[in-house]
Amino acid sequence: MLLPIYIYGHPTLGKPAIDLQPDMKNLQELLVDMWETMYQADGVGLAAPQIGLNIRLFVVDATVFAPKDPSCEGFKRVFINARVVERSTEEIVMPEGCLSVPGIHEEVSRPCRVVITYRDETWRERVEELDGMRARVVQHEYDHIEGRTFIDRLSPLKRRILRKRLSSISAGLFDKAYRVILPGSKSSASRRPAP
Numbered sequence: 001m002l003l004p005i006y007i008y009g010h011p012t013l014g015k016p017a018i019d020l021q022p023d024m025k026n027l028q029e030l031l032v033d034m035w036e037t038m039y040q041a042d043g044v045g046l047a048a049p050q051i052g053l054n055i056r057l058f059v060v061d062a063t064v065f066a067p068k069d070p071s072c073e074g075f076k077r078v079f080i081n082a083r084v085v086e087r088s089t090e091e092i093v094m095p096e097g098c099l100s101v102p103g104i105h106e107e108v109s110r111p112c113r114v115v116i117t118y119r120d121e122t123w124r125e126r127v128e129e130l131d132g133m134r135a136r137v138v139q140h141e142y143d144h145i146e147g148r149t150f151i152d153r154l155s156p157l158k159r160r161i162l163r164k165r166l167s168s169i170s171a172g173l174f175d176k177a178y179r180v181i182l183p184g185s186k187s188s189a190s191r192r193p194a195p
């Protein structure tokens with residue numbers, strides 16, 4: 001099932017998410033929906049807060065970057081209860097976009113390399129050291145479960161320049177390539193008209 005994506009300015013995107021419990025019901029169904037929603041929207045990652053769920057869950061498929069960064073080949077992962085436990089002091093600037101901030105692409109500086117611990121979809125504990133595009137995509141999604149978007153990583157000047165465009169996005173003034181939930185809307189009301 002395709003899920004609507006929450007748009008910049010929605011309070012759900014600004015809240016740190018909480019851990020999933022091992023007995024969480026419907027996790028596998030939720031993952032099927034998240035993959036479907038991410039691929040349909042041409043995303044390389046999708047975090048639970050972007051679909052209105054305040055839980056530490058995100059999915060990533062960076063294989064589209066494999067021609068430029070071979071380490072992205074087959075890099076398709078489910079991250080449950082992830083924690084970044086190490087970050088390189090060295091940073092690199094790369095352009096980023098976000099399904100919750102449609103139409104805006106900006107240069108963002110982030111650590112080149114991170115070590116992340118998490119559980120996969122079978123609840124197995126994993127530790128990975130990531131660099132290149134994998135580190136980039138994972139850090140972007142990790143921000144979402146910490147209640148941040150890449151806009152929060154921009155300089156105050158850059159944010160000021162983007163202010164009007166960001167308000168337009170929050171107001172829903174953009175080409176909608178997928179179903180969305182705007183900041184002011186009630187999720188159930190926007191899915192189907194009231195009786």
Ligand code: NI
Nearest residue numbers: 097098099100
């Ligand atoms: Ni994003």
